[in-house]
Structures are given as C-alpha cells and as structure tokens.
Amino acid sequence: MSRKAIIVGGGLGGLSCAIGLATAGFDVTVLEKEKTLGGKLKRVEASGYRFDRGPSTITMLHAFRRVFERAGRRMEDYIQTYELEPRTRNLFADGTKVDLSRDRGWMQQQIAAYSPEDAARYPAFLEEARRIYGLADGRFLNRLMLSMREKADPALLRDFMRVRPNTTLRTLLARYFSHPYTLAMFGRYATYVGASPLQAPAIFAMLAHVEADLGIYGVYGGTYQLVESMARLARELGVHILTDAEVLSIKVRSGRAYGVETTEGAIEADEVICNGDLLTTARLVPDRLRKRPAAERLDRYEPSLSGFVLLAGVRQRYESLLHHTVFFPERLESEFEDIFTRRVAPEDPALYICNSGYSEADTAPEGGSSLFILANAPYLSEAWNWKEQRENYANKLIVMLDRRGISGLNKAEVLQTYTPSDLQRDTYAHRGAIYGISSNSMRQTFFRPGNRDREIDGLWYVGGTAHPGGGTPLVTMSGQLVAERIASLKGGDASSRIRAGSVE
C-alpha cells in the first residue's frame, strides 16, 4: 500500500513537493485553505486587465524545469517561457538610466556614463558573483542539512568560509564600487530575500550572476502559469488537491505526526509537510505535545520585509517602462532604515513596476497597461497601521510616479491596493512578511529553521521560511528536496533515524 502524505498549503513549495512525492509513489493530498492555489502568487483579473499579484521576476529557471523532468515530463509541454533582454531598467532621480543586460560591454558603457571607475570594476564583480553562486549552488542550495553528519561535512564548512559569511553585501559591493547608484542597484538584491543590503551577507551578490548570466524569464500567460502548470502535473500524477480546506491542527501521537484536523474533518497520513509559513504552521502542533512552546523558538526570528502593492489598469502605454523597471528615489536606501529600524512604510521608497504588457499584449485592453507596482514595506508591527494608511500611501506612490513620468494612474480604470495585512490574512504569512524570516544576519541566512521539525517525527517544512530560502525558485527547490528525502527513507520512524545520523 502506498505511503500517505499530506501537504498543508498549495503554494509553489507545496506543489513542487506534492509532485516529487507522487512521482515516488506516495498517495498525496494537498490541503489549501484558500479557494485558489498559489499562495503569495495570485492572478487578479478586472475589467479586461490581468495582473500577477506577487512574484514577477523569475530567475533560476532550472529549478522549475527540474520539477517537471524528475516527474518524467518536459516543462515546455506545460509552460512556455521567454528570456528578458535587457533584464531590468534602473532609473535614478536625475534621469540616469541603467538597463541591466547580459552584455557586459554595454553594462560597462552605461555605468561609465556616471562612474568610469565602477564600470572598470564591473567584470571583476560579476566574476566574484559567479564564484559565490557556484559555491552556493554546489554546497547549500541543492541539499538539506538535517543530520549532524550533513551539517559537519568538512567540504561544506570550507565552502561556507569561502562565501564570506561575516561580510555584508554592502561591504563586498564597496570593495568594487564607490558610486551610490551602483551600490544601490546591486544592493537591491538583498530585498529579493527580504533583507537590507546594509545587513544581508555577501552571499547575495550571487544574484548579480543569476540575473546577468543565467537570465530573467517571463512566462507566457503570466507567472501564475507556474502554479497552474504544477497543479496540472500534480493532478496528472494522482495528487488530490482540496481547496477551501484549512488545517486547524496537526495530530501527534507518541512524538510522531500522524495526520491533521481540518475544516473538512480529520485526515491521517504517514508524513505531514507544511508549506504554509513555518513560523505559523509549526504552531499547529498543540504546545502540550511539544517539549517547549513553539513560540519560544520562533519568535526569536526577525521576519523579512513585506510589500505594499498597487495594481493599476490604465488606458495608456508607457514607453519609458520595460517589463521590469525600478525607480530609485533621491535619498537612496533611506528606505531600509524606515523598514527595519522604524518599521514604518518608507517615506522615500524605491518603486518597482512590472509592466507585463511590454512582453505580452493581451494583459490589458487595446492601448492599455496592467501595472504591478511594489514598494518595500516593513513586516507588521504596532509602528504602522495599514487600515489607516492604505489610501494615503497609495496616493503618495501615485504622486511620486507622476513626477517620474508615469502619469494617469489617478485615472486608472482598475486601482487595487494590497497591504502586508492582506498578505497575512490570505496566506497566514507571519506578520505579513514576504520571505518568512529576513536574511539580515549570518544566523538567519545560513541557519534557517530546518526542513524537519525538531521535536515531532514525520513533520516537515517546505517554502520560503525554511531552507534554502524565499523566492520562487528556492521554495520550489525546497519542495523537491524534502520530497526526495522523504522518498529515500524506507518508512517507519524515518525522521528519528535522520536525527541519529544513521540514514546517510
């Protein structure tokens, strides 16, 4: 008889795990509390405008391809992707423009327009980014670190030191660049993992290589196609997907998870895998069944940053926008002090716009644009009240963009806001954080909460808060890695054998 697995949540991590387990012969059920799958990635349609609310910058395409290939399918039979070149347009307050590109010579020309010194050092920086990515990909991203033996692997420890764990991204960037524009442009990669460039470790310089050399991709039909294609594959493999089904608690007997209590009744399984934010779902095990309350450990983590989203459907085209465009403010990086220290929505945020119509005409009615506008925001705390500030802040962003030439948003045919409170309500993201925990320190970057519960056997975690981290490719990888690990175990009390270090 097949072993049974329950997955709590139908985000990308959960779907990827479901596919991996179903491929290995498990009887898999995905339980999603919302009416639709996708978690932080949602499709929004209104008055002929279509938006992907959530991730739009898709990198490391191989992470998605692997999900299909390991199930014996070709990704191209499920989704069509295209590479964006140039990648992202960076616009500074004085009109300086840098279009990130695979073409190093062109990149140097653009940077040289404001800093010949930085331009000269760009190739060396990219080389460093490539080196760091190689180490991360080889040692950290593609493996779980559960047993003591895995964690103490001498090769891992050697390479850990080679990614400069004690150096911040800012310090590393300052070894190559001195101009504030270059520092802000490449420092922004820290926000891809919910962190501040001033605090995040240097390892995130690897994202410069990921974007420039591995590429940024679009998905025909929108990034939500990633969810739809994985859900289709999961169903083909026999996965039962139940939406509108919330898991209320995880059932534990003699220290082992054996099922869940849901709004639809109880379901039993051999393995329970939580895809909802670990900082929330780990609390689904009643405290009396743990040695110490989950909050004692989980509340010590600093949540990642969140985001304020404005969706604007406008009867206008914008020649200055590429598919991805970032408007940097005059006071560069003041936003990180606002977000992480004062915990208020930034006075002067960098504004990111995804103008998907640049690549696909049918995202808006004739002559129109569907703009996804994102400002980084703090995780939820008493310092900022979105209920009171939602409209003011939206208007502020509209005025800011109008000054930068993105006019007409006040006459938008569709205008919707989405705050960190909404994200928390819809996905149970702890404090509305996008990437689970921040990567603002060595501990939070390299010693993330593990993929296996510390105390409860048969209970696993996949998704942004767990290893290897947040962002669409990494959560997809985490689902695959956990599925492979569970499948490699021979049944019975598998987790405790890992704990003893006897599995590998």
Ligand SMILES: Cc1cc2nc3c(=O)[nH]c(=O)nc-3n(C[C@H](O)[C@H](O)[C@H](O)COP(=O)(O)OP(=O)(O)OC[C@H]3O[C@@H](n4cnc5c(N)ncnc54)[C@H](O)[C@@H]3O)c2cc1C
């Ligand atoms: C505004 C925004 C912009 C982003 N931009 C990018 C980007 O450009 N590029 C990129 O790569 N990433 C981006 N991300 C991050 C990316 O979306 C996430 O890292 C990723 O989608 C998270 O996937 P996940 O598997 O961790 O699960 P989630 O998406 O968090 O899904 C978890 C699911 O679990 C469900 N759930 C939780 N608790 C329960 C329960 N008790 N019972 C049943 N179901 C439950 C939730 O409803 C949810 O559907 C962005 C995110 C946001 C919000």
